[in-house]
Amino acid sequence: MLDLVPAEIKERESLVVNPAKTCQPIGAMYAALGIHACLPHSHGSQGCCSYHRMHLTKHFREPVVASTSAFTEGSSVFGGRANLTTALKNIFAVYDPDVVAINTTCLSETIGDDIPSIIGEVDIPEGKEVFSASTPSYVGSHITGFSNMVEAMVKHFSRKGEGIKTNGKVNIIPGFVNPGDIREVKHIVEALGIEYILFPDQSGVLDSPMTGEYQMYPAGGTTVGDLRDSGNSRATLALGSFASAEAAFQLERQCKIKPYILKMPLGVKATDDFIMQLIKLTGHEVPFTLEEERGQLVDIMADTHNHFHGKKVAIYGDPDLVIAMTEFALSLGMLPVHVLTGTPGKAFKQEIESMLDEAGLEANVKEAGDMFKLHQWIKNEPVDLLIGNSYGKLIAKAEDIPLLRLGFPILDRSVHSYFSVLGYRGAMRIIEKISNALLDRRDRDTSEELIEFVL
Amino acid sequence: MIRSSSIKALEERKGFIITNEKTVEKDIKCNEDSLAGVVSQRACVYSGARVVLNPITDAYHLVHGPIGCASYTWDIRGSLSSGAEVYRNSFSTDLGEKDIIFGGECKLSLAIKELVERYQPELIFVYSTCVVGVIGDDLSAVCKSAEREYGIRVVPVQSTGFAGNKISGYRAACDALMDLIKENNNPAEEKEGINILGDYNLAAEMWILQGYFQQLGIKVVAKFTGDSSYQEIKKAAKAKLNIVQCAGSMGYLGKEMEKEFGIPFIKVSFFGIKDTIDSLRKIADFLGDRQLKDRVEKFVRKKSVKVKQELEFYRQRLKGSRAAIYVGGGFKAISLIKQFNDLGIETVMVGTQTGKKEEYREMKELSKEGTVILDDANPSELENFMKERGADILVGGVKDRALAYKMGIAFCDHNHERKHPLSGFEGVINFAKELDMTINSPVWQLLRSDLND
Numbered sequence: 028m029l030d031l032v033p034a035e036i037k038e039r040e041s042l043v044v045n046p047a048k049t050c051q052p053i054g055a056m057y058a059a060l061g062i063h064a065c066l067p068h069s070h071g072s073q074g075c076c077s078y079h080r081m082h083l084t085k086h087f088r089e090p091v092v093a094s095t096s097a098f099t100e101g102s103s104v105f106g107g108r109a110n111l112t113t114a115l116k117n118i119f120a121v122y123d124p125d126v127v128a129i130n131t132t133c134l135s136e137t138i139g140d141d142i143p144s145i146i147g148e149v150d151i152p153e154g155k156e157v158f159s160a161s162t163p164s165y166v167g168s169h170i171t172g173f174s175n176m177v178e179a180m181v182k183h184f185s186r187k188g189e190g191i192k193t194n195g196k197v198n199i200i201p202g203f204v205n206p207g208d209i210r211e212v213k214h215i216v217e218a219l220g221i222e223y224i225l226f227p228d229q230s231g232v233l234d235s236p237m238t239g240e241y242q243m244y245p246a247g248g249t250t251v252g253d254l255r256d257s258g259n260s261r262a263t264l265a266l267g268s269f270a271s272a273e274a275a276f277q278l279e280r281q282c283k284i285k286p287y288i289l290k291m292p293l294g295v296k297a298t299d300d301f302i303m304q305l306i307k308l309t310g311h312e313v314p315f316t317l318e319e320e321r322g323q324l325v326d327i328m329a330d331t332h333n334h335f336h337g338k339k340v341a342i343y344g345d346p347d348l349v350i351a352m353t354e355f356a357l358s359l360g361m362l363p364v365h366v367l368t369g370t371p372g373k374a375f376k377q378e379i380e381s382m383l384d385e386a387g388l389e390a391n392v393k394e395a396g397d398m399f400k401l402h403q404w405i406k407n408e409p410v411d412l413l414i415g416n417s418y419g420k421l422i423a424k425a426e427d428i429p430l431l432r433l434g435f436p437i438l439d440r441s442v443h444s445y446f447s448v449l450g451y452r453g454a455m456r457i458i459e460k461i462s463n464a465l466l467d468r469r470d471r472d473t474s475e476e477l478i479e480f481v482l
Numbered sequence: 483m484i485r486s487s488s489i490k491a492l493e494e495r496k497g498f499i500i501t502n503e504k505t506v507e508k509d510i511k512c513n514e515d516s517l518a519g520v521v522s523q524r525a526c527v528y529s530g531a532r533v534v535l536n537p538i539t540d541a542y543h544l545v546h547g548p549i550g551c552a553s554y555t556w557d558i559r560g561s562l563s564s565g566a567e568v569y570r571n572s573f574s575t576d577l578g579e580k581d582i583i584f585g586g587e588c589k590l591s592l593a594i595k596e597l598v599e600r601y602q603p604e605l606i607f608v609y610s611t612c613v614v615g616v617i618g619d620d621l622s623a624v625c626k627s628a629e630r631e632y633g634i635r636v637v638p639v640q641s642t643g644f645a646g647n648k649i650s651g652y653r654a655a656c657d658a659l660m661d662l663i664k665e666n667n668n669p670a671e672e673k674e675g676i677n678i679l680g681d682y683n684l685a686a687e688m689w690i691l692q693g694y695f696q697q698l699g700i701k702v703v704a705k706f707t708g709d710s711s712y713q714e715i716k717k718a719a720k721a722k723l724n725i726v727q728c729a730g731s732m733g734y735l736g737k738e739m740e741k742e743f744g745i746p747f748i749k750v751s752f753f754g755i756k757d758t759i760d761s762l763r764k765i766a767d768f769l770g771d772r773q774l775k776d777r778v779e780k781f782v783r784k785k786s787v788k789v790k791q792e793l794e795f796y797r798q799r800l801k802g803s804r805a806a807i808y809v810g811g812g813f814k815a816i817s818l819i820k821q822f823n824d825l826g827i828e829t830v831m832v833g834t835q836t837g838k839k840e841e842y843r844e845m846k847e848l849s850k851e852g853t854v855i856l857d858d859a860n861p862s863e864l865e866n867f868m869k870e871r872g873a874d875i876l877v878g879g880v881k882d883r884a885l886a887y888k889m890g891i892a893f894c895d896h897n898h899e900r901k902h903p904l905s906g907f908e909g910v911i912n913f914a915k916e917l918d919m920t921i922n923s924p925v926w927q928l929l930r931s932d933l934n935d
Contacts, residue, residue, distance in 0.1 A: 030567075031567070031568065031571065031601070033600070037599075037600070039596050040592055040596070041575055041589045041590075041592035041593040041595075041596060042544075042573060042574075042575070042592075042593040042596040042597060042600075043549065043552070043572075043573070043574045043575070043576040044571060044572070044573055045556070045571055045572050046549050046552060046553050046556070046572060046574060046576070048549060048553070049549060049550050049553035049554065050548050050549055050550025050551075050553065051550075052550070053550070068519075071612065071644075072526045072612050072643040072644040073516060073522050073524050073525060073526055073647075074525045074526025074527075074528060074529050074551075074612075074643045075526075075550070075612075075643075076522070077522070077523065077524060077525040077526070077529070077881075078525070078529075078550065078554035078555075079554075080881055081554070081880055081881055082554055084880060084881050084883070084884050085880060087884075088883075088884055089884050089888075090861065090881075090884040090885045090888055091881075091884075092521050092861055093521065094519050094520060094521050094522075095516075095518070095519075095520070095521075095522055096518050096519070097515065097516045097517065097518045097519075097520070097522060098612075098644045099515050099644055099645075099646075100644060100645050100646070102644070103612075103615070103616055103644050109518075110518040111518070113517070113518040113519060114518035114519030115519065116519065117517055117518065117519030117520060118519045121519075121520070121862065122521070122862065132612070133547070133548045133550075133577075133582070133611075133612060133613040134612040134613055134616060134643070134644060137582055137613050137616045137617065138616060163548075163579070163582075164548035164549070164550045164613070165548040165577045165578050165579055165581070165582050165613065166578070166579050168549070235888075237887070237888060237890065237929060238929075239889065239890035239929050240888075240889070241865050241885060241888045241889045242888075243861075243862065369549075399571075418556075421570075
């Protein structure tokens, strides 16, 4: 397949070749796993649920459970009402979750099942919660699905308590990130001494320790109590506009909580902005731990800047991550020459281009693009480094370019989901990876007489 | 006295789970739709069709549907190719909201046009997905008109996700294949050699078989579908015999080819020494040549002596272990029980997603009293039975790996993801090696002690 990509670019209207995105329900399923003791339920055919579980299992290397309405021909003709009713009965009888989070598929959306009304008719055991998000696969991407599910959490749970002015906490919506990233965000907020409610929280769910006992509902996840209480917080910080902003806006509409839409805190500036926003809101001071981490990061950047300054880089993947990574790459003196996301949304192009403008650079930028287009760009203007998910590996192989694996999904490497790319410590890790990828390449390509111990 | 399972199961699930009691004549329930609300391991019609056809290396596999269906099945099998690499791309119409409302036929026509303009393909498979089935796009009409316009084969695969189960998808794929084979059938031509059905060249397994047949002087006409090509598939009607390995996916094609072209088929299995030898003998018997039979005997003697010696080392390290099996089809489960018996490993649980009644009967025959046999299981059933029966290893697919590890149980992949060939004589050693690597890994020791000990 590696020689199938021609350099000559012709616009395509209908054909997608090697997608840089996937469909809404998987994002919704991942978001739902961030609620404690929640069973995601997929309302559609079995295949969808099976694919999503498989994909998430491969990325996290953790068991991922979710149930399905198991549509057959009958359900797609007569509607999925009976299936969903039976499904809920069976789910509570067998799996006993605290919460069931239903996502729809292209099938159930097209036949027009009215999920909220079906839920309304079902006898739900006391103390249990069932809610749904509309996630048609033919709209947006997995990031849209994630965003829709988080917004649905707010709609269903968040309430302003009577007579309560504020609980003094800050809501944090970390976005479509790994458990390791979530732990880093918590570390920062805790270091600042700020009380918070964070959702969805997959840490402790998809990076749970091994005990020899399989737990269907591991200890982690945002509790229902916290989700409810998010309606009493003093503000909401959404980290990334694509995956998290809608939920923050919904909280504003529903409970008058002021939303702050920030970049995903990847790199120095975005992490600074995140911390400064928290300080502005609470009046707390930056503790030495964070000062120290920042200082270490800048020190590392000074030590290594010659490794990557002026290097051309292609960045692709999910929009919030790509936006933040582009900003960070610019601050490292790298030149992002191709920047692409599969997720549709004009804000992506605008945001990337305004950062490039400021840096006096030009680049190929595309939203709703595919990996084939990225490959063509690279054939026309080669880069020194690729940054993105596992799907870039064939381009990396064909063009002999190092690949820094970042984002979702990463199917061909392990342990990545335990470590953060967010915060100052995450930035240090990214620098280490970029430097090493480029230096490994240099060692490989250097002739024997020029190889050196010290670089 | 056999301990019956104490597992909490839904009343509706009870018939799908039995405990092996040799004196009780009772069939398991199987081949039915899954219950709504279960965490099923099963996939859909489209998935069945895609896994069967995807390995055809020079075909353009165009998925007509929203992006997910194409995304999750991009390079799904890890089937290897000795030539073309087209099949490793992911082509899709990426249907959007507008297409769902106004119909996706125009977009499909245009996508085919764009494929043709860019690549000059000879063969395109167009897969139907759930939503296409609902909005009612006429795939056949679009494909037919594209065939006329471009003078190439554009074959519709009727694989609407909800219209049955994975088995229906296998059939849809086989129907598409039959379409191609019929096209070039020349009854006057003299028949020769064999077709290999139901091997997908995972981790080079097809190449092992091809190597055997080459050494034995048996001509392979066409392979279905591991490392095959359009030109090769077109020739399939001239084979003398079809050998069917994965009967679940390709048994139907074997039957159809017998009906249509009079080519008989035999079921074979190249998993395990005994099955491999039996299969080679069956093929030689069928082709009926004395010299060939002698060659086979000589070949299996040489091979099996060597394998048995090597295997002894692993047998010592593995005997006494207890295994749980949960795989896609019955044929594989049967082979696995036999291989475990050979290695001195007791099978304590065996289940499949799509097994048939007669296959379950054979599993019952091969396994010991007390073995739990189950159809269309879900993770909590697997977990409970593995725990209850004290399994040391689970053989299964990718979704089960994480479950087994979490429970502190070893795991061996016998599905799409396997990285070492598990078929033929070489596969026997690879399988034993993998079992040893995982069952005897030092990591399990760590689990059994903690900081407070």
